[in-house]
Amino acid sequence: GEIRDGALTARRPFRSPHHSASMAALTGGGMRAKPGEISLAHQGVLFLDELPEFDPRVLDSLRQPLENGEVSVSRANHRVTYPARFMLVAAMNPCRCGHAYEPGYSCKRAPVDRCTADYQMRISGPLMDRIDLRIEVPAVTAADLILPPPAEGSAEVAARVAAARDIQLARYAAAGMPQIRTNAEAPSALLETIAQPDAHGQKLLREAADTMRLTARGYHRVLRVARTLADLDGAETIGRLHLAEALSYRALADDLRRAA
Structure with a gap:
């Protein structure tokens, strides 16, 4: 029901649910079991912005689908399996205020190391173990926006x-x-x-x-x-x-x- 007029498409899906999404919305289920965001992103990209703001239990429900490419939803009278071979892309701030690694910044909440650790510990170790590429992206300044585009587009x-x-x-x-x-x-x-x-x-x-x-x-x-x-x-x-x-x-x- 997501493709207009029920047509076929060669375009890979891109899904970006809000961090308030429930487990049923992400993995599938509900009163009448329906595919969740991870199945709607099958063979495409699932983008989770503000990753630590998701419910930890919801995030941990991604662990098995990331391994075997499918998700099973069980109900009292039936069980259904949906495909879920997606590429997980996530973004997050280093801490709740978002300025932890800026030069000369002094955190008002707590020592910077403790502030970042508390925030990042919202993501479980087993889930982090399933994320292959982890890259720190520094803040972009106005001067950076003036620079010419990179040679390789x-x-x-x-x-x-x-x-x-x-x-x-x-x-x-x-x-x-x-x-x-x-x-x-x-x-x-x-x-x-x-x-x-x-x-x-x-x-x-x-x-x-x-x-x-x-x-x-x-x-x-x-x-x-x-x-x-x-x-x-x-x-x-x-x-x-x-x-x-x-x-x-x-x-x-x-x-x-x-x-x-």
């Missing part, structure tokens, strides 16, 4: 992404798994074959697994991201640089500062 990036997706599609078709189209969908057992790092990369991964205390899920997700970075470079083998970049995306900004 969206069209050039889209072409590189499309080429990498074609590489992945051909890889899994050759492996006899045409139903798999991206590295994100590949089973963990297959990663040992398609995402085997070179000797230097293997050494870095072992060291990082101990230093960053990677979970088994985190380990496999690092390999998926590194494989995709290698595909973007057109490289057959995952190198140390690909793994280093993938690992840097799993570290929060304050972890990077402490490491520096």
Whole structure:
């Protein structure tokens, strides 16, 4: 009922529910079970702005769908399963006031470290473990808006992404798994074959697994991201640089500062 006149579309969905959304609105359900936002975003993007403002129980309901690409809704007299293979994109402030990392800022609520920790702890560890890319975006000033646009625009990036997706599609078709189209969908057992790092990369991964205390899920997700970075470079083998970049995306900004 979301597509006008019931027509077919080749446009990927983009859903951005408000942070007051209930669990039924996000995952599906209700008196007469209907698909939720994560199913309406199937094969597209689910954007959650102000992530810590969502109810923690609602956010944790995303954990299983992020793993298996579907969500099951059970009622007293029936059970229904909806597809939910979506890309989760989320945004948040570092703290409730939003100024924690600005130079020279002094938080009036509490010490900055405690203020940011209290706010960010609203997101559970298991959910954060399922978020592969974590990037701190500094505030944009008026002077930044005057700068000329970057040399590489969206069209050039889209072409590189499309080429990498074609590489992945051909890889899994050759492996006899045409139903798999991206590295994100590949089973963990297959990663040992398609995402085997070179000797230097293997050494870095072992060291990082101990230093960053990677979970088994985190380990496999690092390999998926590194494989995709290698595909973007057109490289057959995952190198140390690909793994280093993938690992840097799993570290929060304050972890990077402490490491520096």
